[in-house]
Amino acid sequence: MFSLTELLSASTHPGYSRPCGFPALLLTAFLFCRIIKTVVKTFKYFFGVRFEVKGLENFEVEGPAIIVSNHQSILDMMGLMEVLPDDCVQVGKKELMYAGTVGLIIYLGGVIFINRKSTTSAKMVMAEVAKTMAADKVKVWVYPEGTRNCTGDLLPFKKGAFHLAVQAQVPVIPVVYSSFTTFYNPKKNLFTSGKIKVEVLPAIETKGLTSGDVSDLTDRCFRTMRETLFRLSGCPSEAKDSS
Ligand SMILES: CCCCCCCCCCCCCC(=O)SCCNC(=O)CCNC(=O)[C@H](O)C(C)(C)COP(=O)(O)OP(=O)(O)OC[C@H]1O[C@@H](n2cnc3c(N)ncnc32)[C@H](O)[C@@H]1OP(=O)(O)O
Ligand SMILES: CCCCCCCC/C=C\CCCCCCCC(=O)OC[C@@H](O)COP(=O)(O)O
Incomplete structure (x- = not known):
């Protein structure tokens, strides 16, 4: 079985020997992703969630990039499908791979699995x-927070995404989703209709940066995303505090 990542790689890598029936497999993977996106995008009508997306043009950088975004809950999967570029895979915790049908869907969708409990193995991947x-x-x-977080603020960022960007010398594109706290709180059984504002921010270049610059890059991204989160969620005073 081939994941989307392998198939995408196979389509461009000169040394790759193509498996029998390759074009059909590639087409199947793309069709599969299209279907998942289309299906998940209809969920918003059932749940009464609206999306207001800005800055999609910021995804149009040449070549690969690292996209980092805040992660509040399972609802993010709807938000993900709203904006997910076609040439993009996600990093996820390896436990998701064993989650039955969902695990199979995300495996076929090309998710890169990491073991969060082992920094060494996560770093190797x-x-x-x-x-x-x-x-x-x-x-x-x-998701640089490394876990779901529905507090209305950001958790401190893990550094993996930024090491990845520096090692590959590719830009970081931050994406921020406004806080769901006013209309979604599973602990309080609150789930009403609401609007999620999404902003794709301009790419942050990493050309020429080295591993010594990773902490600074992480901080810059964190501050920009936190300000944007508070602005989109309508908390201007906290946004001012963080700057
Ligand atoms: C259409 C498609 C359909 C498919 C369906 C799609 C739906 C898919 C949905 C999927 C949704 C999935 C949603 C989900 O599953 S979200 C959960 C899984 N995702 C993540 O956890 C990603 C974010 N985590 C990280 O990036 C962490 O940094 C990792 C896990 C890598 C380590 O975490 P750790 O806890 O250890 O913390 P630390 O970051 O403080 O690092 C510790 C030290 O290591 C250094 N270090 C770190 N990394 C590197 C590196 N690469 N090279 C060299 N050094 C590195 C670092 O500088 C630090 O050292 P120092 O600076 O303090 O000296
Ligand atoms: C009720 C809302 C419906 C939302 C739409 C769901 C659609 C699902 C269809 C296909 C995509 C399946 C992807 C499911 C992946 C679940 C991602 C997730 O949220 O994992 C948790 C992980 O990040 C962090 O884990 P912890 O917070 O550390 O434990």
């Missing part, structure tokens, strides 16, 4: 991704 990004010509979507 990320280093491999950095090496193959250029050949694969794919964008990689990472």
Whole structure:
């Protein structure tokens, strides 16, 4: 079985020997992703969630990139499908792979699985991704908070996404979703209709940066995304505090 990542890579890598029936497999993978996107995009009508998206043109960078965004809940999967570029795979925790049908869907969708409990093995996977990004010509979507967080603020960022960007020398594109707290809180059984504002921010270049610059890059991204989160969620005073 071939994941989307392998198929995308196979389509561009000169040394790759193509499996029998390759074009059919590639077409199937693209069709599969299209179907998942189309289906998940209809969920918003059932749940009464509206999306207001700005800055989609910022995805149009040449070549691969790392996309980083805030992660509040399962609802993000609807938000993800609203804006997900066609040439993009996600980084996810390996436990998701064993989640039955959902696991199969995301495996076929090309998700790169990492073991969050082992920094060494996660770093090895990320280093491999950095090496193959250029050949694969794919964008990689990472949730730098590393876990779901529905507090209305950001958790401190993990550094993996930024190491990946620096190692591959590709830009970082931040994406921010406004806070769901006013209309969605599973602990309080609150789920009413609401609007989610999404903003794709301008790419942050990493050309010439080295591993010594990763902390600074992480901080810059964090501050920009936090300000944007508060602005989109209508908390201007907190946005001012963070700057
Ligand atoms: C259409 C398609 C259909 C398909 C369906 C699609 C739906 C898919 C939905 C999927 C949804 C999925 C949603 C989900 O599943 S979200 C959960 C899974 N995702 C993540 O966890 C991603 C974010 N995490 C990271 O990037 C972490 O950094 C990792 C896990 C890598 C390590 O975490 P850790 O906890 O250890 O913390 P740390 O970051 O403080 O790092 C510790 C130290 O290591 C250094 N370091 C870190 N990395 C690197 C590196 N690469 N090279 C060299 N060094 C590196 C780092 O500088 C630091 O050192 P120092 O600076 O303090 O000295
Ligand atoms: C009720 C709303 C419906 C939302 C739409 C769901 C559509 C699902 C269809 C296909 C895509 C399947 C992707 C499901 C992936 C679940 C991602 C997720 O949220 O994983 C949790 C992980 O990040 C962090 O885990 P922890 O917070 O550390 O534990």
